[in-house]
Amino acid sequence: MKLYEFAPTRSIRARWILQELGVDFEAVAVNLLAREHWSPEFLELNPAGKVPVLVDGDVVLTESVAIVLYLAEKYPDRGLIPADPQLRADAYRWILFTVTELEQPLWRIARHTALYPQRDRLPADVTLATREFLTMAAVLEEHMKGRTCVVGEAMSAADFIVAHTLDWAGEVKLLGECPTLRAYVEHMYARPRAPRRIGEIFRSMQPGAAA
Numbered sequence: 001m002k003l004y005e006f007a008p009t010r011s012i013r014a015r016w017i018l019q020e021l022g023v024d025f026e027a028v029a030v031n032l033l034a035r036e037h038w039s040p041e042f043l044e045l046n047p048a049g050k051v052p053v054l055v056d057g058d059v060v061l062t063e064s065v066a067i068v069l070y071l072a073e074k075y076p077d078r079g080l081i082p083a084d085p086q087l088r089a090d091a092y093r094w095i096l097f098t099v100t101e102l103e104q105p106l107w108r109i110a111r112h113t114a115l116y117p118q119r120d121r122l123p124a125d126v127t128l129a130t131r132e133f134l135t136m137a138a139v140l141e142e143h144m145k146g147r148t149c150v151v152g153e154a155m156s157a158a159d160f161i162v163a164h165t166l167d168w169a170g171e172v173k174l175l176g177e178c179p180t181l182r183a184y185v186e187h188m189y190a191r192p193r194a195p196r197r198i199g200e201i202f203r204s205m206q207p208g209a210a211a
Contacts, residue, residue: 072157101136105129163188
């Protein structure tokens with residue numbers, strides 16, 4: 001099994017579940033800064049030119065959420081996909097909530113503050129996306145009160161996706177009014193097999209940082 005990744009991206013989600021499962025895999029770094037994701041070799045794996053990509057035998061899978069769910073379902077004995085249909089549906093619900101209501105405004109903020117050329121950035125969209133994120137984060141904040149995991153009493157695949165997205169939100173200072181979510185992120189990343197956090201990865205990439 002191979003995971004094509006670039007450390008500070010949504011590759012974190014795929015790496016997290018692989019580490020939690022204890023599955024042996026080969027990590028293949030794809031340097032986005034050097035545009036390695038546009039190489040002909042990589043585009044054969046993912047014509048969209050994005051990471052992560054999981055290669056498992058004849059299976060070539062893109063999209064971080066799809067990879068997380070594939071791996072959780074491949075190893076059902078590990079309990080990362082709820083067996084109960086209602087809990088499983090609830091896990092899917094919060095995964096979809098996260099990638100639509102939380103992740104999308106975060107992407108808009110990232111694009112209009114760092115990723116787009118200066119001439120294409122729209123400060124007004126940052127304001128709108130911030131407002132949208134905070135409104136939806138308040139919904140999740142209320143849901144997570146008294147909980148240590150997103151659904152049921154045991155951690156599931158949903159937690160890796162939710163925790164990673166909230167860590168991203170924390171990096172852009174959007175969790176200040178969500179103490180429950182901040183505590184949840186700390187709890188998740190304290191797990192022995194948790195990946196490095198986004199901020200730690202970026203700090204390690206700075207010139208002069210220790211290897």
